[in-house]
Amino acid sequence: MKAIVLGGTSGMGRAIAQRLAERGDGVFLLGIGDTELERSAADLKSRHPSRVDVGYAVCDLEKPETFAGALDAADTALSGFDAVIVTAGLFGTQEALEADIEFTRRLVTVNYANTVVFCEHARKRLLERGGGHLTVFSSVAGDRGRKPVAIYGSAKAGLSVYLEALDHKFHAAGLSVLCVKPGFVRTAMTAGLKPPPFAGEPDQVAGDVLRAMDARKPMIYTPGIWALVMLVIRWLPRFVMRKIGF
């Protein structure tokens, strides 16, 4: 596999990039912050004895004008890629978002509009060469309208629907679209929150995601327990959702 990882310097993206590098796959990092990209590239290079170099380029989900150039740079460095993984995104608690309307605009733009635009760039390039993998991190928060994730969840809901449609539309053309729905995972992004009893670790998620990619699945919940949790949540009647705080 020759994979581009947008968001590969931190959190679950870092764990996925590390696993890819360890099993000998080609990796190209996209993200923000030169130092972080440089340090992560050095790390990936150290994780496999035969690896000569790991490339990186700056690509900011807040700046759609950086998308095409970054993907071209990756294409050249990898001499053709066949997988694009997107873990980058913004997170904010419902309280923080409600208190700051500009933050709300940014988060919804980055997590939905700009992510879709990035995926469209990536999708076209993949289809031109007969398909491949497009793996994008959505969230369990997009499965139902819920009080604690009203704004964040709505953007993820849009993203999930887009990814499902991509899968329907391009599966036959050889594009495997994977919508990843992580539940609570202990990363810097969720550092201010109290973890539930079955919180996951980034490396566990990375393992789940790579297995799902290899099996060409269209959607996974990770850690697996969230499939069960969300099954219940999706079937809860509206009057119950209105009463509970979840």
Next chain:
Amino acid sequence: MGSPANGQSTLSGWGRVPVAGREQLSENLEAATRGAVLCRGLGRSYGDSSLPANADDKVVATRLANRILAFDPESGILRAEAGLCLADLNRLFIPRGYFTPVTPGTKFVTVGGMVASDVHGKNHHQEGCFGAHVQSLRMRLASDDIVTCSETENPDLFYATIGGMGLLGHILEVEFKMHRISSPWIWMESERVGDIDEFITALSNAAPRWPMTVGWIDCLIRGASLGRGILMAGRWATPEEAKAKPPPLTRKKTLPFEFPNWAINPLTVQAFNVAYYWQHMNHRNAGLVGTDPFFYPLDAVLHWNRVYGPRGFTQYQCVLPRAAGPQAVREFMELLTKLGGASPLCVIKDCGPEGKGLLSFPLEGTSIAIDMAISAETQRIVDRLNEFVIAAGGRIYLTKDGFTRPEHFAAMEPRLPQFLAAREKWDPKRRLRSAQSHRLFGDRA
């Protein structure tokens, strides 16, 4: 998604005695450690060294800062962020013919923690502690400045940090020298040993011939068989001896629930010890073993600390100097059995010379480690054992400790004034602190 912070979360060490506090996870230690009071890795220290003195202290969890920044296959020198887990390092580098110069008895530790505890292992008698193999450290000081230290650059900071329990500054990056290994297999020989005197002789006989030695002791047997157990010695197998395939990756079992408090009691421990001793049917065994069962037998069961139940547990580890003689070890074992410190885990090891870390634990002599379930008696038992250790000229291991009194620690640690002087220089306001430094050095909570 979870609910926002409500201030009721707790942190605990491996001994599972919780204190109020919260850790802040971050991949970016340089940013996260600004204004931080304490860093913690994987929380494998038993007592209170990775716990905050005050529930509101900023505690940074380093385990996501796990990048390997440079590795030179020629020299074996590796530089990594402090949160790199030893298990990952092993997984990546054993197949390439490299191994950490020193490993503790669990691989679920971070390299930053290995420096802060100045960990020792089965090869201490030949290789010393982990700190002896550290080339340099990058640290954030209490002043929030970032500095590098090594044998030549800020050496006082360097040696106070090695074994300094994270109190001199936050370790951001560690550079150390990996060892070349001849194969991923260990040639191990083990033998039954009849009593404590025989044990000490066997350990010192094995020391020059074997790079790695350790012993397990039945600490409940009294009388003539006091201190009987099993001595294990190992060396890296040569390519000719080694099997063609690397050791299999065993699937880890998890202890899924907490045992009730009564599960570990003198009777069950006695039964375990007798069974463990006699399962070693032959007087002497020899053969190839993988690195995991050799170095990390307890890691095979994740969360094994749950066997002690909700009351939690502690470990008492001390070293008795060679000068005190084998009779000191015998007397210590007698005192221990008399006090009733029932433990399925009692480990004995002979240590080589003291390292340069100012609070580094080992000194030339015999180290003994015992697990103890926490009870109303624990403080009294630890006090009695500490009094014995002080009289013998030994000391305890801070990484395991949660009960030692400040006056006892001062009495067993002649290097303490030097350590405190280094702290005075690098952190005069004692901004960096832990529950342990609050208990032992009187730092504010």
